[in-house]
Amino acid sequence: MSFFSKSPWIFHYDASSCNGCDIEVLACLTPFYDLERFGIVNTGNPKHADILLITGSVNERNIEIVQNLYRQMPDPKVVVAVGACACSGGIFARAYNIQGGVDKVVPVDVYVPGCAARPESIIDGVVQGIAALEQKRKKTA
Amino acid sequence: MTLAFYALLFVIVAPVFGGLLAGADRIVTARMQSRVGPPLLQPFYDVGKLFQKQSRLLNPIQEPLLLGHVVMMAATGAMMVSGTDLILVTFVFALASLLLVLAAGSAYSPYSFAGAERELIVLLASEPFFILMMAAICKVTDASTFGAVLASPTWVAFQLPGILIAFLMVATIKLRKSPFDISTSHHAHQELVSGLTSDMSGRLLAYVELAHWYESALLCGFAVLLFNWSIPLGIGAFLVAYAAEVLVDNVTSRAKWQLVLRSTWVATLLFAGGNVLALFVVGR
Numbered sequence: 001m002s003f004f005s006k007s008p009w010i011f012h013y014d015a016s017s018c019n020g021c022d023i024e025v026l027a028c029l030t031p032f033y034d035l036e037r038f039g040i041v042n043t044g045n046p047k048h049a050d051i052l053l054i055t056g057s058v059n060e061r062n063i064e065i066v067q068n069l070y071r072q073m074p075d076p077k078v079v080v081a082v083g084a085c086a087c088s089g090g091i092f093a094r095a096y097n098i099q100g101g102v103d104k105v106v107p108v109d110v111y112v113p114g115c116a117a118r119p120e121s122i123i124d125g126v127v128q129g130i131a132a133l134e135q136k137r138k139k140t141a
Numbered sequence: 142m143t144l145a146f147y148a149l150l151f152v153i154v155a156p157v158f159g160g161l162l163a164g165a166d167r168i169v170t171a172r173m174q175s176r177v178g179p180p181l182l183q184p185f186y187d188v189g190k191l192f193q194k195q196s197r198l199l200n201p202i203q204e205p206l207l208l209g210h211v212v213m214m215a216a217t218g219a220m221m222v223s224g225t226d227l228i229l230v231t232f233v234f235a236l237a238s239l240l241l242v243l244a245a246g247s248a249y250s251p252y253s254f255a256g257a258e259r260e261l262i263v264l265l266a267s268e269p270f271f272i273l274m275m276a277a278i279c280k281v282t283d284a285s286t287f288g289a290v291l292a293s294p295t296w297v298a299f300q301l302p303g304i305l306i307a308f309l310m311v312a313t314i315k316l317r318k319s320p321f322d323i324s325t326s327h328h329a330h331q332e333l334v335s336g337l338t339s340d341m342s343g344r345l346l347a348y349v350e351l352a353h354w355y356e357s358a359l360l361c362g363f364a365v366l367l368f369n370w371s372i373p374l375g376i377g378a379f380l381v382a383y384a385a386e387v388l389v390d391n392v393t394s395r396a397k398w399q400l401v402l403r404s405t406w407v408a409t410l411l412f413a414g415g416n417v418l419a420l421f422v423v424g425r
Contacts, residue, residue, distance in 0.1 A: 003190035007183070034176040036167070039183050045335045047197065047342040050190075074195035074342045137193070 011049035017056025020116035021083035076136035148219035159354025196343030206244035213237035214355040248340035256336030260324035266405035303416025320396040
């Protein structure tokens with residue numbers, strides 16, 4: 001039996017988001033949505049996390065940081081890109097300092113669209129991330 | 142033979158008790174924040190998952206130290222219920238806590254290291270109290286083992302009300318509750334990442350959780366020592382105290398280490414020390 005679906009721990013990183021998606025991510029933890037009902041915890045530490053939640057597009061300055069956070073997470077791990085900017089670069093895609101979506105730097109498993117992404121769709125994205133996590137665990141086990 | 146049975150019973154039952162307590166803690170905390178909260182068995186799911194996850198070993202001594210931390214914590218409780226001298230139990234308890242500090246200090250991360258330093262400070266704050274408490278309990282009951290204290294006709298809590306008050310305060314440190322959770326915490330967005338446990342992943346973190354469950358059960362055992370005339374009353378008193386700790390955890394922010402050290406020592410000296418002194422004067 002796998003415990004991953006019952007206890008997915010999230011690490012949230014703001015790449016270069018406008019903070020719109022970040023507020024929606026935090027809204028998921030508030031009493032109205034209460035992510036902890038599903039055993040989901042916002043850990044704040046990549047070494048404890050199963051799911052990397054990235055908001056905002058990746059810029060030249062934080063490429064290494066995003067890659068480093070990804071490498072620090074123990075396997076199995078899943079990346080969820082939250083919001084239009086994290087998916088493709090969004091309205092900042094053509095800016096001189098922007099690399100593009102998160103998938104330019106680390107492999108992304110789930111894309112959550114929206115500007116800003118709604119809490120409901122973020123929760124849906126995390127749930128799909130759990131399914132991806134289970135698949136990865138079966139491959140490594 | 143029966144003593145060995147009690148020791149085995151502690152090793153098996155304590156983590157179940159500690160895990161359920163942690164689960165109830167998370168539900169009560171959530172309800173205080175008008176949330177629904179996770180299922181009661183959530184801590185068991187978490188630890189189960191951590192054992193299934195990859196563990197990144199930073200150096201060859203980290204895992205033995207953390208395994209030692211769990212084993213010593215379990216051994217402390219087992220020794221207590223199987224009739225070892227209570228003062229010795231206190232020292233083994235301190236050694237078990239120290240192994241966690243060493244494991245955290247062996248990592249290179251500054252967060253982990255700062256967490257280890259702060260854990261040393263809270264150990265410095267709490268240890269004098271536990272030694273004083275055990276010495277006082279042994280003195281008033283004229284017994285030195287768990288069984289003998291329970292069998293004693295003296296009602297410890299009525300003799301040592303000051304110790305009871307100081308115990309409430311020092312338990313905040315041991316249960317890792319705000320405002321004294323300066324070395325580590327389960328919550329995100331704090332200045333030390335996860336402090337002590339920053340560099341522990343997979344089963345290493347699971348060991349820390351397991352040891353914490355043993356620690357909770359051990360503190361419950363200490364509470365039973367104070368309410369030595371009735372074991373259910375002792376466990377009930379511990380649960381009430383734990384609920385109070387959860388409330389305090391929710392309404393306070395973390396203190397600086399200076400405040401933790403000073404307030405704990407003042408409480409130890411004033412309530413515990415004063416209590417013992419008063420007994421000495423009255424006893425003359």
